[in-house]
Amino acid sequence: MKQIGIFGTSGMAREAGDIAWALGYEPVYVARDQAELDAYSFSGQVMLECDIDTYLDLGYVIGIGDSSIRQRIAQRYAERLNFVNLIHPSASFGRGQRELIESRRGVIVCAGVRFTNNIQVGDFCIFNLNSTISHDVVIDDCVYVAPGAHVTGNVHIGTRSWIGTGVAINQGNESMKRQIGADTVIGSGAVVVKDCEPNAVYIGVPARRIK
Ligand SMILES: CC(C)(COP(=O)(O)OP(=O)(O)OC[C@H]1O[C@@H](n2cnc3c(N)ncnc32)[C@H](O)[C@@H]1OP(=O)(O)O)[C@@H](O)C(=O)NCCC(=O)NCCS
Incomplete structure (x- = not known):
């Protein structure tokens, strides 16, 4: 059976592992240290990160929810590893969107995710179960x-931002996208009705800044 390397051993890594199994790959998890x-x-195979040179022929994803850690690992191995995209078979896509995501590096799309159309996605993003991107x-x-x-239509989400469980982000419009600044966290269940600043934490309905 073909194998795929997944950085991390926690819940997010194992969710990525479930996608690998669904695609007919055996996951090999990468532990940071002993x-x-x-x-x-x-269950499943685990390797130590220091042994990664013996597994250079695998494709890799980073199954770690923390966006800053994910980015650091991506930068550390940008030249040495083949980062692939992991897309669950039940995810569904509007015209051209699957091809767009397949052209990226290290994107994870879990079961039940739906992308509509004219969406741009960066590298190393994670779309967890049943999220929708308009x-x-x-x-x-x-x-x-x-x-x-x-995430409704005409929204721009900045680098490393973290959108919590069950969040709704209300739409912007064609001339002015709704902005979620870089490095911002939107707490679970929030409804975003205005732009969110970078480096901030928002919660509630309607979402308000708490940090
Ligand atoms: C928003 C969040 C990041 C804040 O975490 P934090 O900085 O550790 O903040 P705290 O837990 O100290 O909470 C601060 C206050 O906000 C409240 N609060 C925290 N999260 C909240 C939420 N999602 N909605 C409403 N209120 C919330 C707390 O009750 C607390 O209120 P208090 O000061 O009156 O006691 C976190 O609670 C959250 O929602 N994380 C997302 C969880 C998630 O979606 N996980 C998905 C895993 S796949």
Whole structure:
């Protein structure tokens, strides 16, 4: 059976592993160090990151929800590893969107995700279970979209931003996209009705800045 390397051993990595299995690949998880490897109690193969040179023939994804950590690993191995995209067979795509995502590096699309059309997606983004991304959305590198979040049309999400479970981001318009600044966290269940500043945390309905 063909194998795929997945950085991380926690829940997000194992969700990526589920996609690998669904696509007919055996996941090989990458533990940062011996302590992480010793703590791993799930089924499946695990390698140590320091041994990665013996697995250079694999394709890799980074199954780590923290967007900054994901970006650091991506930068560390940008030249040495073949980062692939992992797309669950149940994800569905508007015209040309699957091809667009397949042209990126390290994007993970979980079960039940729906992309409509004219969407741009950066490298190393994660779209978790049943999230929806609507028309004319622009998503920069290393963004994380949690389960059941809904990004409506004409939204721009900045690099490394983190959209929590069940968030709804209301639409912008053709001349002015709704802006979610870089490095911003939107807490679970929030409804975003205005632009969100960079480096901030928003919660609630309607979403308000708390940090
Ligand atoms: C928004 C969030 C990042 C804040 O985390 P934090 O900085 O550790 O903040 P705290 O837990 O200290 O909470 C600060 C306050 O906000 C409230 N709060 C936290 N998250 C909230 C949320 N999603 N909605 C409403 N209120 C929330 C807390 O009750 C607390 O209120 P208090 O000061 O009156 O007691 C976090 O709660 C969150 O929602 N994370 C997303 C979880 C998620 O979607 N996970 C997906 C995993 S796949």
